[in-house]
Amino acid sequence: MLDPVSLFFFACASVVALAIPGPTIALVIARSLSDGRRVSVPLALGIGAGTLVGSAAALAGAGAVLMASATAFTVAKWIGAAYLVYLGVKLFAAEPVLQDAHPIAHSARPCRACATAFW
Helix, strand or coil: CCCCCHHHHHHHHHHHHCCCCHHHHHHHHEEEEEEEHHHHHHHHHHHHHHHHHHHHHHHHHHHHHHCHHHHHHHHHHHHHHHHHHHHHHHHHHCCCCCCCCCCCCCCCCCCHHHHHHHH
16 A cells, blocks of 8 residues: 555656647647648547557457567567558658648638637
């Protein structure tokens, strides 16, 4: 059993660690601010599905298998590295997309929040 002082510091450290967004939360926030709900909802669902698959694999014992077998761990590392190389090549080979610098200036009507705030 933890003494009350250690428990207090553990609780404070836990609150600080939980309050700092991780890379996936930062990605969802950035994409929702830049692209809106149309992009951020599928992104959040994809992150949740990936977390579900990873958690199910861990529950099924994939972590124990990878810890017990150096060969399985090496194969998993090489598959992951090959996938990252594939994504990088695909990114460099993709056609660049030019976006309008001022999309709001070309809008025919103001956004709903602006219209209700100023009218």
